[in-house]
Amino acid sequence: MPNFQTAFLKPLAYPLVFGDTHFLCEAFSPRNERLVMASIQGAKLLLRVMPKSDGTWLIKGDKATRPSQVPLLQKALIDFRNATQAVEIHSNIEPKTFLHVKRSPFLKELDFFAHAFNPEREIWLEVGFGSGRHLLHQAKKNPQIQFIGLEIHKPSIEQVLKQCELQGIENIMVMDYDARLFMEFLPSNSVGRIFVHFPVPWDKKPHRRVFSHGFVEEALRVLHVRGTLELRTDSQAYFEFSFGVMMALARADVHVNKNALLEISSKYEDRWRKMEKDIYDVTLCNEVVSKPIAPMKTLHFDRSIDFSKVLKGFRTETFRGEGFFVHFEEIYKVDENSGCIRLSFGAPERNEKAYVWIDAEGNARYLPETILATKSNSAADQYIKEWFHGICY
Ligand SMILES: C[S@@+](CC[C@H](N)C(=O)[O-])C[C@H]1O[C@@H](n2cnc3c(N)ncnc32)[C@H](O)[C@@H]1O
Numbered sequence: 001m002p003n004f005q006t007a008f009l010k011p012l013a014y015p016l017v018f019g020d021t022h023f024l025c026e027a028f029s030p031r032n033e034r035l036v037m038a039s040i041q042g043a044k045l046l047l048r049v050m051p052k053s054d055g056t057w058l059i060k061g062d063k064a065t066r067p068s069q070v071p072l073l074q075k076a077l078i079d080f081r082n083a084t085q086a087v088e089i090h091s092n093i094e095p096k097t098f099l100h101v102k103r104s105p106f107l108k109e110l111d112f113f114a115h116a117f118n119p120e121r122e123i124w125l126e127v128g129f130g131s132g133r134h135l136l137h138q139a140k141k142n143p144q145i146q147f148i149g150l151e152i153h154k155p156s157i158e159q160v161l162k163q164c165e166l167q168g169i170e171n172i173m174v175m176d177y178d179a180r181l182f183m184e185f186l187p188s189n190s191v192g193r194i195f196v197h198f199p200v201p202w203d204k205k206p207h208r209r210v211f212s213h214g215f216v217e218e219a220l221r222v223l224h225v226r227g228t229l230e231l232r233t234d235s236q237a238y239f240e241f242s243f244g245v246m247m248a249l250a251r252a253d254v255h256v257n258k259n260a261l262l263e264i265s266s267k268y269e270d271r272w273r274k275m276e277k278d279i280y281d282v283t284l285c286n287e288v289v290s291k292p293i294a295p296m297k298t299l300h301f302d303r304s305i306d307f308s309k310v311l312k313g314f315r316t317e318t319f320r321g322e323g324f325f326v327h328f329e330e331i332y333k334v335d336e337n338s339g340c341i342r343l344s345f346g347a348p349e350r351n352e353k354a355y356v357w358i359d360a361e362g363n364a365r366y367l368p369e370t371i372l373a374t375k376s377n378s379a380a381d382q383y384i385k386e387w388f389h390g391i392c393y
């Protein structure tokens with residue numbers, strides 16, 4: 001990502017407009033790191049000015065607020081370099097360094113599912129599609145279905161996106177996201193089939209398994225009546241565990257099969273078949289109509305916060321709750337009455353990095369401003385507000 005190193009930075013008088021960038025304010029941490037709040041073409045971002053042991057500074061865009069278009073960050077860094085009259089020792093911020101990467105139209109962002117997804121077709125979901133053989137096969141065979149493929153392994157994602165383009169397959173949406181957290185973005189009773197084929201068994205760390213009570217409950221909510229959650233595995237332990245999770249439900253329509261042949265066999269399946277391993281299928285059928293879910297909101301503060309009290313009470317600490325955590329990482333002050341806190345929080349499987357900015361009037365807001373109120377983020381947000389409350393009142 002774009003950054004530069006310099007031995008000299010002329011102090012700026014904020015607020016300041018330089019080039020295309022509005023530099024709004026600067027905050028300092030006790031470790032002498034500086035955060036510069038900037039805005040360019042409507043995108044709010046933070047530049048981190050980090051002291052190095054040799055007396056120089058490394059300046060880069062903060063990850064949490066990095067705009068989706070890298071050239072905007074590059075331009076803000078160039079404007080900052082020019083405004084501060086920095087002399088670069090090392091730099092990669094000139095536009096030629098980062099070519100515009102064409103994004104595949106099949107790759108979706110979480111915001112799309114939170115705000116713009118309005119499925120008109122039945123959805124089928126595949127969890128951990130790997131090489132994508134099964135997903136691509138099903139999508140070609142069922143053009144009337146909208147497929148969503150979830151994967152966390154980037155090379156597999158790239159491979160499937162490429163195949164979608166090469167084979168002209170248009171009914172697949174690919175999401176780089178943990179399947180254990182994704183389903184809360186889907187409307188109730190909107191999915192016909194959920195495939196979980198050969199999930200990682202995690203025999204030594206069962207808490208990392210895709211299957212859990214919460215996963216199965218959420219699968220039943222998103223499935224149509226008569227829709228199915230379909231597990232296929234070569235691991236007898238995973239089969240028994242998942243079967244147990246399903247049988248722990250108050251009511252369950254469960255079907256079990258051993259060594260059934262499917263039309264398409266994945267790379268993993270080919271390998272296990274060669275080794276003459278048994279393959280288990282467990283299918284859970286949904287029988288109920290679930291309540292619709294409310295549209296996904298973003299997180300906001302509704303009470304004022306006294307930054308001077310936060311400044312006195314802040315210490316780095318971590319809290320772990322049921323399905324969420326909050327790590328209070330660092331405090332930065334603009335002055336005694338305004339500044340921000342850097343946090344990471346959310347689900348243990350996928351954390352958010354964010355800042356809470358508090359101005360001299362006590363108005364507080366998250367940056368980035370678009371943090372989604374998922375279950376784990378909302379639980380963390382409630383804890384964060386109680387934490388501020390404990391310090392301020
Ligand atoms: C053993 S491979 C099986 C791949 C494919 N289903 C097949 O049958 O060939 C498991 C896949 O699940 C993916 N995976 C593991 N945990 C996941 C999660 N929590 N969410 C989404 N994908 C996950 C892995 O990256 C891997 O590609």
